[in-house]
Amino acid sequence: MFSYLSLKAQTCESWLTVVLCMDVGLTMSNSAPGEESSFELAKKVIQKFVQRQVFSETKIELALVLFGTDSTDNPLSQDGQYQNIRVHRHLRIPDCELLIEIENQVQPESKEGDWLDALVVCMDLLHTETKGKKYDCLNIALLTDLNTQTNEESLEVIINNLTQSGITMQFFLPFPVEEDKEGQGDSERRDPGHPGTGKGLSREQKKNMELVKEMMLSLDVEDGLDEIHTFRNAIEELCMFKRVERRPVAWPCQLTIGSSLSIRIVGYKAVTDEKPKKMWITVDAQSHQKDDVKRETVYCLDDDNETEVQKDDIIQGFRYGSDIVPFSKVDQEQMKYKHDGKCFAVLGFTKQSAVIHRHQFMGSQILKIFAARDDEHAGVALSALIRALNELQMVAIVRYAYNRTSNPQVGAAFPCIKQDSECLMYVQLPFMEDLRHFTFPSLENKKFTPSDAQLSAVDSLIDSMMLVEEDENGEQRDLFKPHRIPNPAFQRHFQCLHHRAVSPGTPLPPIEPWLKAALDRPEVITERCQDPLDVLKRKFPLTEVEKKKKLKTSVGSVDPARDFRALIKQKILPFGEVCQQLTHRIEQLLSNKNTQYYMKSITCIQAFREQSLANAEHYNSYLQSLKGSIPNRGLEVFWELLVQGMICLFT
Amino acid sequence: SKKQTWMKKQTMEHYQSWIGKIISSDKDLVALVFYGTEESKNPRNSFKHVYVYHDLSEPGAKRVQEVDALRGEKGAKLAAETIGSGETSLGDALWCCANLYSDIKLRLSHKRLMIFTCRDEPHGGDSVKDRQARTKASDLKETGVVIDLMHLMKPGGFDISLFFCDIVSPPEDESELGLQLQPSDKLEDLLKRVRAKELKKRALARLNLCLGEGINVAVGIYATAVAARKPGSIKLYRETNEPVRSKTRTFHTQTGSLLLPSEIKKAQYYGGKEIVMERDEVDAIKKFDDPGLFLIGFKPMEKLKLHHHIRPAVFLYPEEDEVKGSSCLFSALLKKCSERNVFALCRFISRRNYPPRFVALLPQNEELDEGKVQITPPGFNVIYLPFADDFRTLDPPQFPSASQTQVDKMKEIVSKLRFKYRSEGFENPVIQQHFRNLEALALDMMAPEEIEDLIMPKVDQIDQRLGPLVQEFKDLVYPAYYNPESKPAAKRKTGQSGAEKKPKVELTEDELKAHVQNNTLVKLTVPVLKDACKQFGVRTTGTKKQELIDALIARLRS
Numbered sequence A: 001m002f003s004y005l006s007l008k009a010q011t012c013e014s015w016l017t018v019v020l021c022m023d024v025g026l027t028m029s030n031s032a033p034g035e036e037s038s039f040e041l042a043k044k045v046i047q048k049f050v051q052r053q054v055f056s057e058t059k060i061e062l063a064l065v066l067f068g069t070d071s072t073d074n075p076l077s078q079d080g081q082y083q084n085i086r087v088h089r090h091l092r093i094p095d096c097e098l099l100i101e102i103e104n105q106v107q108p109e110s111k112e113g114d115w116l117d118a119l120v121v122c123m124d125l126l127h128t129e130t131k132g133k134k135y136d137c138l139n140i141a142l143l144t145d146l147n148t149q150t151n152e153e154s155l156e157v158i159i160n161n162l163t164q165s166g167i168t169m170q171f172f173l174p175f176p177v178e179e180d181k182e183g184q185g186d187s188e189r190r191d192p193g194h195p196g197t198g199k200g201l202s203r204e205q206k207k208n209m210e211l212v213k214e215m216m217l218s219l220d221v222e223d224g225l226d227e228i229h230t231f232r233n234a235i236e237e238l239c240m241f242k243r244v245e246r247r248p249v250a251w252p253c254q255l256t257i258g259s260s261l262s263i264r265i266v267g268y269k270a271v272t273d274e275k276p277k278k279m280w281i282t283v284d285a286q287s288h289q290k291d292d293v294k295r296e297t298v299y300c301l302d303d304d305n306e307t308e309v310q311k312d313d314i315i316q317g318f319r320y321g322s323d324i325v326p327f328s329k330v331d332q333e334q335m336k337y338k339h340d341g342k343c344f345a346v347l348g349f350t351k352q353s354a355v356i357h358r359h360q361f362m363g364s365q366i367l368k369i370f371a372a373r374d375d376e377h378a379g380v381a382l383s384a385l386i387r388a389l390n391e392l393q394m395v396a397i398v399r400y401a402y403n404r405t406s407n408p409q410v411g412a413a414f415p416c417i418k419q420d421s422e423c424l425m426y427v428q429l430p431f432m433e434d435l436r437h438f439t440f441p442s443l444e445n446k447k448f449t450p451s452d453a454q455l456s457a458v459d460s461l462i463d464s465m466m467l468v469e470e471d472e473n474g475e476q477r478d479l480f481k482p483h484r485i486p487n488p489a490f491q492r493h494f495q496c497l498h499h500r501a502v503s504p505g506t507p508l509p510p511i512e513p514w515l516k517a518a519l520d521r522p523e524v525i526t527e528r529c530q531d532p533l534d535v536l537k538r539k540f541p542l543t544e545v546e547k548k549k550k551l552k553t554s555v556g557s558v559d560p561a562r563d564f565r566a567l568i569k570q571k572i573l574p575f576g577e578v579c580q581q582l583t584h585r586i587e588q589l590l591s592n593k594n595t596q597y598y599m600k601s602i603t604c605i606q607a608f609r610e611q612s613l614a615n616a617e618h619y620n621s622y623l624q625s626l627k628g629s630i631p632n633r634g635l636e637v638f639w640e641l642l643v644q645g646m647i648c649l650f651t
Numbered sequence B: 001s002k003k004q005t006w007m008k009k010q011t012m013e014h015y016q017s018w019i020g021k022i023i024s025s026d027k028d029l030v031a032l033v034f035y036g037t038e039e040s041k042n043p044r045n046s047f048k049h050v051y052v053y054h055d056l057s058e059p060g061a062k063r064v065q066e067v068d069a070l071r072g073e074k075g076a077k078l079a080a081e082t083i084g085s086g087e088t089s090l091g092d093a094l095w096c097c098a099n100l101y102s103d104i105k106l107r108l109s110h111k112r113l114m115i116f117t118c119r120d121e122p123h124g125g126d127s128v129k130d131r132q133a134r135t136k137a138s139d140l141k142e143t144g145v146v147i148d149l150m151h152l153m154k155p156g157g158f159d160i161s162l163f164f165c166d167i168v169s170p171p172e173d174e175s176e177l178g179l180q181l182q183p184s185d186k187l188e189d190l191l192k193r194v195r196a197k198e199l200k201k202r203a204l205a206r207l208n209l210c211l212g213e214g215i216n217v218a219v220g221i222y223a224t225a226v227a228a229r230k231p232g233s234i235k236l237y238r239e240t241n242e243p244v245r246s247k248t249r250t251f252h253t254q255t256g257s258l259l260l261p262s263e264i265k266k267a268q269y270y271g272g273k274e275i276v277m278e279r280d281e282v283d284a285i286k287k288f289d290d291p292g293l294f295l296i297g298f299k300p301m302e303k304l305k306l307h308h309h310i311r312p313a314v315f316l317y318p319e320e321d322e323v324k325g326s327s328c329l330f331s332a333l334l335k336k337c338s339e340r341n342v343f344a345l346c347r348f349i350s351r352r353n354y355p356p357r358f359v360a361l362l363p364q365n366e367e368l369d370e371g372k373v374q375i376t377p378p379g380f381n382v383i384y385l386p387f388a389d390d391f392r393t394l395d396p397p398q399f400p401s402a403s404q405t406q407v408d409k410m411k412e413i414v415s416k417l418r419f420k421y422r423s424e425g426f427e428n429p430v431i432q433q434h435f436r437n438l439e440a441l442a443l444d445m446m447a448p449e450e451i452e453d454l455i456m457p458k459v460d461q462i463d464q465r466l467g468p469l470v471q472e473f474k475d476l477v478y479p480a481y482y483n484p485e486s487k488p489a490a491k492r493k494t495g496q497s498g499a500e501k502k503p504k505v506e507l508t509e510d511e512l513k514a515h516v517q518n519n520t521l522v523k524l525t526v527p528v529l530k531d532a533c534k535q536f537g538v539r540t541t542g543t544k545k546q547e548l549i550d551a552l553i554a555r556l557r558s
Helices: A002-011 A038-056 A096-105 A115-129 A152-165 A179-183 A203-218 A231-238 A329-335 A376-392 A452-464 A488-502 A513-518 A523-528 A530-539 A560-570 A575-590 A595-611 A617-633 A636-646 B002-024 B061-068 B072-082 B090-103 B127-142 B187-198 B279-286 B326-340 B404-416 B429-442 B459-466 B469-477 B509-518 B526-535 B545-557
Strands: A016-023 A060-067 A085-092 A137-143 A167-173 A228-230 A251-257 A261-272 A281-284 A293-301 A314-320 A323-326 A343-351 A362-371 A394-401 A409-417 A422-428 A468-470 A476-478 B030-035 B050-057 B111-117 B145-151 B205-212 B215-222 B234-237 B244-252 B264-270 B273-277 B292-300 B314-318 B342-349 B357-364 B374-376 B379-385
Touching (some): A060 A096, A060 A115, A085 A115, A115 A152, A152 A167, A152 A203, A314 B429, A323 B061, A362 A376, A376 A394, A452 A530, A452 B326, A488 A513, A488 B264, A488 B273, A488 B279, A523 A530, A530 B205, A530 B215, A560 A575, A575 A595, A595 A636, A595 B244, A617 A636, B030 B090, B050 B061, B050 B090, B215 B326, B292 B357, B314 B326, B326 B342, B459 B469, B526 B545
Parallel strands (some): A016 A060, A251 A343, B111 B145, B205 B292
Antiparallel strands (some): A060 A085, A281 B264, A362 A422, A394 A409, A468 A476, B292 B342, B314 B379, B342 B357, B357 B379
C-alpha cells in the first residue's frame, strides 16, 4: 500500500478509490502465545493506512467491508448467499470519524466468511458507487489469514470482472507468499517472525494461497506477486506518516550570458526547509470555537491618558541614530530599489572549490535548473554549459530574481550530472551585509594543545564511529542517512493529533519507539564505540565549572516572585524590607501597560499573598493602596485580570 | 601641516565608521574628543588642549552633518579655525574621557576608548607627561574601560613598545590574538579593523556537545552569516511624528471580557474534526529532548552532498568557562577531523522545545593573513541536513547531452568570463538603497546618493570580452530558425496536431555532409535526423539521438 500510494497518487488524475476488505472472523483471533493475532495486526494496518490518508489530506475515497462478521449487511445477501459480510462504511473521504470507528467498532467476531464472496461484494460496491463519476484508480485491499472454505468456482468470473473494470488488487496476509521471496534483499531486516508460519499452513490456507497466486498472476499487472504483502512489513512501512508532499511548481525563465546569449530554462525547488502545512488556530477553551476569540491591536500615544490613535493616522518611521525619520509607505515604495523582474543572469564564472564556502550558503532552498521542457535546442545549449562547468570545475555566479516584487539575490549555479539527467543547482550566496567576521582566540595554545596520547584516543573514537563502511563485496554501506528519516516533528505532531482525535480526554502518548530509535545512534556503533569512549573519558578530564552561586540579596527584575520566595526563605533580610522590594518591582512592572507585564505582576502578587499567611499586614495594606490607585493610573484592565486570576484566593 | 593631514584623515575615518555605527547599532553612545588642539572645550573647562567635539550621546543626523563639515579642504580649514593644533597631553585627554564616562548616569554595559594616532611618542619623550598618561590609563582600565589603539603606519614604523603598550588594554585572554599590535599602512584596513571590532560577538546558545555518556564538551553557537534585512519600522502618529505604542488584547467575542492564557486553547482541523490541545501541549509535542548536540558518528567529507542545504550554517567554538577541558578535547577533535577529512554527524536541538535536526560538523582550521590578522577562526561549521520531507519529487526533463565540440566552445566562453569571487564582493542593493534613502531624508539631502547595483551583470563588458564566441556557440547549438528569446509556443491542443506541426525540414545531401564535417549533427532534432535516415536509407536499430547520429556518420563517411 505504501508503494502503491506513493507511486499512483501522482499519476492519478482524479480521485484514488480504495476498498479495505478485512477478515474479522474466528481464525483471525488465533495467535501463538506472546504474539499478536492476525486480527490485531490487520487492524493496525488499516488504522495506520487511514491515519495517513486523514492527515496527509490526499485525494482519496475509502470504503470498509468486514467479513467473518456475526451479522450480515450487504446489498448482495439473498437466499443464504453472501452471508457474514458487512459493509461497514460506503465510499467516502476518510475522516476522524472513521478512525474512531475503527478504534472502537472493528472487533474480532466469531463466524467464517468466504474471502471470494467478500471480494464480490467489494467489486459490486465499487461498481455501484462509482457509477457516473470519473475514477481511474480503483483498488481493493484484502486483509485475511485465508483460513476459510472458499467457493473456488467463481474465481474465473471474478478475474474477468476485475480485469474488465480495471480494478487492482492487493493482499495482506499473515505469512509471505513464498518463503524465499520474502527474505530476498532484506537481509538487514530482523526476522519479523510471521505468525502462523512456524506451525505451517493449514490445508485451507495452502489451497487459498494457490487461488490468490492464480488471481494475481492472471491480472494485467507487471509483477502481481509483488502486491501480496505481510501484515508486519506493511505496518513497518505505514508506521511513518506520509511525508509532507508538495507538487513542484515550475519557474520558467531565461539564463542569460551577456546581452545576446540566452537559454530557455525552467527552475524547480528541489530541497527546501519544509514547514507544516497547517498552523494552530486559537480557540476558546470552553466552546472550542475560534470565532469566540478575537485578537485586537490598538495604538496609543505614550502619554498619561494613553490616547488611542486610529490606524489611519499612523505612519512608519525608521531610526537614524537617535533620530526617527518618518518615511511614509508611499515614499518608501517610490524610493525603494526597483528592478526588471524575473531573471537568471550570469555575472561571471569562478572556481568551485577554493572560493565557494559551503558554510556560506544562504537562504533555505536549492533550485534545480533544467532546460525548458520540449525544447531540445535549449537542452543541448544548457548541457554544453553544465558539461563545460563540470570539466573546468567551475560555477556560474548569477543574479537571481524570482519576480518583480521579490528581492534579487546573488548565488552560485553548480553543474550536476547524473546518469539520467543534467541540471544546474542554484544556491544563494551571502551579501556583504550578511557576513559577520568574528574572531576567536587561537586554539594553538599551550594550555589546550592535546598530547599525542589524547590525539590517538580521538583517532580510535573516529575509527569506531565511522558510519560509512565497506562490506565484504567492497560496496559502501551508510549506516545512518538523515535524508531518509522523516521529519520527527511532523511524525510526532500527527501521532498526537491522531491520539487526541481517537481518545479525547487522555494525556498525550510518549514518542513512538521506532521514531526514537530512528533518531538514535545505530546499535552497532553504540557497541563499537564503548571502549574508545571509556579511553577518551580517562584521557580528557572535563570538569563543569562551578558557577559561583551568588546569594540573592535583592528582588531582581527577571523573576521577582522567585527571588522574593528565596529571600523570605533565607531569613537574612527583615520581612518588611523584602516585601517593600517586591512591591517596588510590582510598581515598576505596572508602569508598562502590557498584558505580559500584568501577568508578571499578578504572579508577584500571588507569591506575596502566599508568603503573607503568617503576617498579612504588608500584603493587605499594599493591596488596599493598589486598589485605590487603579482609576488614576488607568489600570482597570490589570485589575480585571488580577481579580480573575486570584478570585479563588480572596477571602 | 602634517598634523593637519592626520587630523583630516582621522576625522574622515571617524565619520565613516560613524555612519556605519548609526546603521549597525543606534543605541550606542559615542563621543568624539580631539587632543593636541589649540582650542579647548570640555566640561568645566579643566583641561587645556582637549576639545570635546561631541559629548557622549546617541549619534544622530545632526552630528553626522557636523563631522561631515570637517571633511575635505573646506573641512580642514574649518578644523584649523575651530580647534587648531597645539600642545599634546594624552593624560589630560584620558582624564577628560574618564569624566565623560562618569557624567553619564546610565549604567553602561561596555565602555571602549579608541585612540586614533600616528605618533608613537605623543609627548616627544616628556617623561612626566608619559607617566601622567599611564596613570590615567590604568585608572580608566580599572573602571572597566577597554582602551584600543587604532594607529596608522608612520615612516620608520610605529613602535608600540615606546609608549602605547602601557596605555592600551591587554588582550582579553593571553591566547587572544594581538589584533592591534600590527600597525596598518592603509586607511581602509584600519577602517575594516574598526568595523570588525564593532560587531558584537554573541553566542546564540551555549550548550553541550555530548560524545557519549558523561563526555560533554561545552560549546557556543555563533551565527556567522545571517541574511541582513531592512531594520524594522517604528509606528508614528501622523500629526506629531511621535512614536505610538501598540497594545494587543485577546478577548471573548460575545462577552467582551479579556481572556487569560488559561482560557485559550489551540486547535487544528483534520478529517472533519477540530482537534484541540492545551497551549502547553502544543509546546510539549515539539519537545524531544533538552537542548544540545549529540554525536551519532563520523562520515567521510565526500558524503556531504552539495544540495543538502536548508538554512545558513552556524559556527561552533568551545566554552572553556563552562566546562574546563572543553577546549582541549574540542581542539583534538578538530585536528583529527580535519586531518582525516571527515565530518561529525550530530543530532541537534538548538533550544528548548525545538524538535531535533541532524547537522554535519565541518572542521575549519584557523587561517591568518600576512599581517597575522585572523581570516577564518578555528572551529566547526555546523551544516543543517534535510529530512526526507525536505526533498521534492521532480520529474526532470530528458535531453540529449551536448557534444564535445559544443562543450569546448562553452568552455572558451566560461574562461573568458572568469573572475575571482569574494564573498564580501556583493552589497545588497535593496538594503543599500534603503539606507541611502534614510540618510537623504535625515540629512535633508536633495536626493539619495546613487547606489551601484553590484549584482547587475555588466552586459557591455561581457559582450566585449566574448566577442564572436557567442555567435559561434549559437551556431553550434541553435538552428537558424530558433529564437530562445521568443515565448514558447502555446501548448498544442490534442487532436489538431496536423495543422500546427512544424514545417518539415528536408536536408540535402550536401547540407548533411556539411553537418557531419562540422560535427553539428547534434544540433538537429530527433525527427529531422530520423527523416534523414529514411531519406538516405540508413537502417538503425535504436531511436536514441546519438544512435541516429552515429548511423548517419557511418553511412556518409563511407
